[in-house]
Amino acid sequence: xxxxxxxxxxxxxxxxxxxxxxxxxxxxxxxxxxxxxxxxxxxxxxxxxxxxxxxxxxxxxxxxxxxxxxxxxxxxxxxxxxxxxxxxxxxxxxxxxxxxxxxxxxxxxxxxxxxxxxxxxxxxxxxxxxxxxxxxxxxxxxxxxxxxxxxxxxxxxxxxxxxxxxxxxxxxxxxxxxxxxxxxxxxxxxxxxxxxxxxxxxxxxxxxxxxxxxxxxxxxxxxxxxxxxxxxxxxxxxxxxxxxxxxxxxxxxxxxxxxxxxxxxxxxxxxxxxxxxxxxxxxxxxxxxxxxxxxxxxxxxxxxxxxxxxxxxxxxxxxxxxxxxxxxxxxxxxxxxxxxxxxxxxxxxxxxxxxxxxxxxxxxxxxxxxxxxxxxxxxxxxxxxxxxxxx
Ligand SMILES: Cc1ncc(C[n+]2csc(CCOP(=O)(O)OP(=O)(O)O)c2C)c(N)n1
Ligand SMILES: [Mg+2]
Numbered sequence: 001x002x003x004x005x006x007x008x009x010x011x012x013x014x015x016x017x018x019x020x021x022x023x024x025x026x027x028x029x030x031x032x033x034x035x036x037x038x039x040x041x042x043x044x045x046x047x048x049x050x051x052x053x054x055x056x057x058x059x060x061x062x063x064x065x066x067x068x069x070x071x072x073x074x075x076x077x078x079x080x081x082x083x084x085x086x087x088x089x090x091x092x093x094x095x096x097x098x099x100x101x102x103x104x105x106x107x108x109x110x111x112x113x114x115x116x117x118x119x120x121x122x123x124x125x126x127x128x129x130x131x132x133x134x135x136x137x138x139x140x141x142x143x144x145x146x147x148x149x150x151x152x153x154x155x156x157x158x159x160x161x162x163x164x165x166x167x168x169x170x171x172x173x174x175x176x177x178x179x180x181x182x183x184x185x186x187x188x189x190x191x192x193x194x195x196x197x198x199x200x201x202x203x204x205x206x207x208x209x210x211x212x213x214x215x216x217x218x219x220x221x222x223x224x225x226x227x228x229x230x231x232x233x234x235x236x237x238x239x240x241x242x243x244x245x246x247x248x249x250x251x252x253x254x255x256x257x258x259x260x261x262x263x264x265x266x267x268x269x270x271x272x273x274x275x276x277x278x279x280x281x282x283x284x285x286x287x288x289x290x291x292x293x294x295x296x297x298x299x300x301x302x303x304x305x306x307x308x309x310x311x312x313x314x315x316x317x318x319x320x321x322x323x324x325x326x327x328x329x330x331x332x333x334x335x336x337x338x339x340x341x342x343x344x345x346x347x348x349x350x351x352x353x354x355x356x357x358x359x360x361x362x363x364x365x366x367x368x369x370x371x372x373x374x375x376x377x378x379x380x381x382x383x384x385x386x387x388x389x390x391x
Contacts (some may be wrong), residue, residue: 002263005039006280007146008032010153012111014022014229015036016039017039017040017041017064017218018041019040019041019042019043019374020040020042020043020044021042021043021044022043022045022046022157022232025181025238027238027250027374028045028072028238028249028250028299029047029235029250029252030043030045030249030250030251030252030258030261030262031043031251031258032051032052032053032255032257032258032261033250033252033255033256033257033258033315033319035254035309035310035311035313035314035315036258036318037314037315037316037317037318037319037321037322038319038322038336039319039323040074043258043261044240044277045249046065047247049249049265051258051261051262051265052222052261053260053261054258055057055257056117057325058182059300059323060150060319060320060325061320061330062315063100063256063257063260063311063316064317064320064326064334065096065329065334065337066096066104066120066123066124066318067096067100067219067256067312067313068313068334069123069334069337069338069341070092070096070099070100070119070120070123070337070343071093071096071313071338072117072338072339072341073119073123073129073341073342073345074091074092074093074120075088075091075342076342076345076346077091077119077132077133077136077345078091078287078291080133080346080349081136082291083290084155085137085349085350086097086136086291086349087137087138087290088107088136088289088290088292089136089138089290090116090117090136090178090289090290090291091117091119091285091287091288091290091291092117092118092119093284093285093286093287094221094222094254094283094284094285094287094307094311094312095117095120095219095253095256095281095283095284095285095312096120096256096312097253097254097256097259097280097283097312097316098120098217098219098253098254098259098312099118099119099120099121099124099212099219099285100120100123100124100256100259101212101255101256101258101259101260101261101263102121102187102189102217102259102260102263102279102281103118103120103122103123103124103125104124104260105259105261105263105264105267105338105364106124106125106181106187106258106263106267107185107267107271108185109150109182109184109246110149110150110184110185110186110187110189110267110271111150111151111152111153111168111172111186111187112125112150112151112152112167112184112187113155113161113162113164113165113168113187113188113189114152114154114161115151115154115156115190115194116154116156117163117191117219118153118154118189121151121189121267122144122151124199125150126149127144127149127151127200128144128348129341129345129384130345130348131143131144132154133153133345133349133352134352134388137349137352139352139354139355140355141153141363142154146268147173152164152165154256157196158190158193158194158197158199159190159194159197159199159200159203159277160189161188161190161207162188162194162199162200162204162216162285163199164188164204165186165188165203165214165390166188166203166206166207166210166212166214167185167369168186169185169186169207169212169213169214169270169276170206170207170210171214172184172185172186172212172213173210173211173212173213173273173342178213178270178271178272178273179273180270180271180272181268181271181272182271182274183213183259183272184271184272185213185214185267185268185275186211186212186213186214186215186270187214187215187217188203188214188216189217189219189265190216190217190218190219190275191219191220191221191224192218192219192220192222192223192224192229192232192233192237193223193224193225193227193232194218194224195218195232195233195240196224196232196233197391198385199294200216201257202237202242203216204216204240204241204246204276204278205244206244207275207276208244208246208275209245209362211275211276212270212276213270213271213274213275213276214243214270214275215263215264215267215270215276216276216277216278216279217279217281218237218261218278218279218280219253219281220237220280220281220282220283221281221283221285222254222285223285223295223299224291224341225305226289226298226362228298228299236250236277236280237278237280238250238279240278241277241278244277244278246275246277246278247278247282248277248278248279249262249278249279249280250268250279250280250282251279251280251281253281253282253283253312254276254282254283254284254310254311254312254315255312255315256312256316259281261278261349262279266279274312277348282294282320284304284307284310286307286308286311290320292349299338317331338353357379357383358376358379358380360379361375361376361379
């Protein structure tokens with residue numbers, strides 16, 4: 001156990017928290033931190049896998065800092081959209097723990113395939129948080145190098161990235177880069193709605209039969225825009241994995257510690273050559289689907305309030321406070337850092353230059369194409385037609 005782990009009874013600390021086991025007849029839910037901020041020492045799943053974390057005090061505080069920063073930057077992006085500075089924004093509000101927990105569980109060599117909402121994972125990969133804002137402002141295609149950061153481009157076509165991830169993961173094992181502790185693993189993010197897509201089900205089949213080193217990470221935020229979960233499935237989503245022949249596990253997606261533990265275990269199994277796992281991170285989208293959506297049209301306020309009581313940041317703060325791992329000065333300093341970084345983000349978004357309109361045609365094909373050249377020329381003539389006019 002790491003030095004300073006709250007499992008070690010120390011002066012001023014509570015006694016070691018209890019371990020838990022899956023309850024027969026109920027859906028599994030791996031949890032290491034209750035909504036009240038109480039630590040669960042370990043959780044043993046129905047298949048006997050034991051999940052636990054072994055963080056230092058500093059690492060616990062680091063996870064809290066990540067959660068706060070990610071939420072603040074997300075809120076700033078929403079505000080920027082509201083002020084007309086972004087075309088659209090897909091907020092992660094409420095899903096910070098699922099993303100930070102899984103994102104921090106990735107090892108440097110692991111490759112991630114995101115949707116359009118994985119700003120928290122992007123942050124954990126060390127990508128400048130300004131990058132997705134360029135995409136949502138419509139001034140670039142995203143901007144980061146997927147190979148450098150091992151984080152693919154955002155994908156808006158629902159579920160498509162699970163197939164890209166499967167192909168990539170099959171390549172990893174064909175190249176012989178699995179089978180050891182420093183082997184490579186791949187993670188594919190998607191939503192509850194995406195599980196109804198053919199692509200996702202095809203990815204499950206291929207990953208299973210080719211034993212691909214892949215973790216399917218489904219953030220079940222209870223909605224696919226306005227469609228609730230009961231329109232996607234009659235069984236808990238993680239149980240679908242059994243039909244494809246690989247393990248599935250449900251984790252409390254508002255618990256950053258459990259999200260970390262479950263993802264780390266699944267990635268390590270994948271890198272050792274033991275094939276895919278489906279993780280269902282059970283969480284809630286506390287905001288709208290995107291800034292173009294009005295969730296009051298399809299869900300009731302009491303539901304949102306019930307989930308606010310399970311807020312991922314509040315429970316981590318309660319835990320740090322109860323265990324005396326952090327004091328007011330620490331929380332104030334984190335808030336101040338978040339404020340500074342969000343101001344910096346805003347300043348840089350406002351300073352983003354508009355691209356030359358013709359660059360729209362760049363990077364479509366590596367070597368161009370005659371049809372594209374024709375379209376570019378046509379577009380230039382169209383723009384020139386405005387010259388000298390009041391428009
Ligand atoms: C193939 C495809 N069909 C439809 C859409 C429109 N669309 C955008 S987001 C979305 C809902 C996705 O829900 P879910 O998978 O639960 O992800 P969430 O946005 O909740 O994170 C839909 C249907 C799309 N982008 N791609
Ligand atoms: Mg969803």
